[in-house]
Amino acid sequence: MIKxxxxxxxxxxxxxxxxxxxxxxxxxxxxRVKKVVEKVDNQEARVSEDKPIKKVPIExxxxxxxxxxxxxxxxxxxxAKENGVEVVLLEDSVLKDYVSRKSTCEDKALExxxxxxxxxxxxxxxxxxxxxxxxxxxxxxxxxxxxxxxxNKTNLSHSKTKKILxxxxxxxxxxxxxxxxxxxxxxxxxxxxNYVHGEVMDSCQGLNQxxxxxxxxxxxxxxxxEEKNELYKAFIEDIKRTVIKY
Numbered sequence: 411m412i413k414x415x416x417x418x419x420x421x422x423x424x425x426x427x428x429x430x431x432x433x434x435x436x437x438x439x440x441x442r443v444k445k446v447v448e449k450v451d452n453q454e455a456r457v458s459e460d461k462p463i464k465k466v467p468i469e470x471x472x473x474x475x476x477x478x479x480x481x482x483x484x485x486x487x488x489x490a491k492e493n494g495v496e497v498v499l500l501e502d503s504v505l506k507d508y509v510s511r512k513s514t515c516e517d518k519a520l521e522x523x524x525x526x527x528x529x530x531x532x533x534x535x536x537x538x539x540x541x542x543x544x545x546x547x548x549x550x551x552x553x554x555x556x557x558x559x560x561x562n563k564t565n566l567s568h569s570k571t572k573k574i575l576x577x578x579x580x581x582x583x584x585x586x587x588x589x590x591x592x593x594x595x596x597x598x599x600x601x602x603x604n605y606v607h608g609e610v611m612d613s614c615q616g617l618n619q620x621x622x623x624x625x626x627x628x629x630x631x632x633x634x635x636e637e638k639n640e641l642y643k644a645f646i647e648d649i650k651r652t653v654i655k656y
Contacts, residue, residue, distance in 0.1 A: 520580075521654075530581055536574060537583040541595050551601060557591040582606045617649075 424432070490497045523529055543563055544555055560571045575593060578584045582602040584593045596602045624645060628638055 524581065533577055533581045533583060537578050537581075537595065540574070540578075541597075548597065551595060551597060554587050554592050554594055556593075621649075 487497050540560065544559055545553070547553075557568065557571050557575065560566060560574075561568055564571075566574070572590070575584060575586075575590070579586060579593070582596060582605055584595055585605050586593050596605050625642065628641055628645075631638065
């Protein structure tokens with residue numbers, strides 16, 4: 411009598427030809443091919459820390475610079491060097507002369523703007539409209555208003571409100587009270603004139619104090635009296651050129 415065996419029959423191993431035929435028929439998944447990455451024995455050559463200097467056209471190879479800010483000057487010089495550009499430093503007096511002339515042009519532009527009757531009329535109308543919006547009392551020149559009040563009662567942003575207040579202050583129509591977010595209205599031409607007069611006197615007082623500081627520091631230097639006189643004379647001439655002639 412033949413006994414049944416519980417052992418699982420061994421699976422017949424297929425030949426290479428049978429496996430290829432099964433793959434072609436789609437019965438066996440295609441064999442995965444491992445991608446072999448060859449290791450490079452030699453390490454990549456390190457890039458030199460000193461970058462090669464670029465060649466630029468002759469008309470682009472020089473920068474004439476005068477800069478009183480050492481941090482900015484260093485950045486410009488390093489960048490120019492990397493791009494093969496030569497930096498020629500001018501004397502500080504060149505820049506100071508440019509700044510002086512630029513300030514003079516700005517002063518003339520401001521004088522022209524303020525002298526235009528149309529600009530003054532427009533600014534005055536803005537001041538009247540603003541005051542009517544914030545108050546009904548025409549005798550409230552001692553009352554302090556705030557920037558926030560304007561923002562709350564209009565659709566103006568804080569930045570737009572600041573610009574309007576600066577414009578009105580330029581014409582003497584308002585006076586800033588301590589901070590630029592608080593101000594007082596100056597309704598009549600007389601009060602406007604008195605306000606601007608006070609501003610000029612405050613500026614003169616500050617100028618006098620700075621002149622005293624300069625003169626005291628100059629006297630403490632260990633140089634000859636002739637040199638001190640020459641420096642002080644040049645200092646006074648600089649002030650005269652800066653202050654508008656009256």
